[in-house]
Amino acid sequence: MIPSPYDVVVLVKNMPDKGLTKGMIGTVVDVYSTPSLAYEVEFCDQQGRTIFSLALAPERLQYKP
Known part of the structure; x- marks a missing residue:
């Protein structure tokens, strides 16, 4: 399944x-199709503050249904 905005994903490699x-x-906040498929993902701490938001290739993520 392809993640959509607001879907939850898991990072599969240390950065x-x-x-x-x-x-x-x-959390996926946007999906980009050009120049290649990528997902803008926001990572937050326990208090809900953004740690980092960045575009990631699909192979860096695992969809969490």
Whole structure:
């Protein structure tokens, strides 16, 4: 299944330069189709503050139904 805006996804690889670790849960906020498929994902802390928001390729994410 392809994630849509507001779907929950899981990061599948560490991104230490962004402060993100494998297994972090994020929310899809937008879907881009050009120049290639990518998802704008927002990762938040326990208080709901944004840690990082960035566009990620589908292979960096796992859909969490």
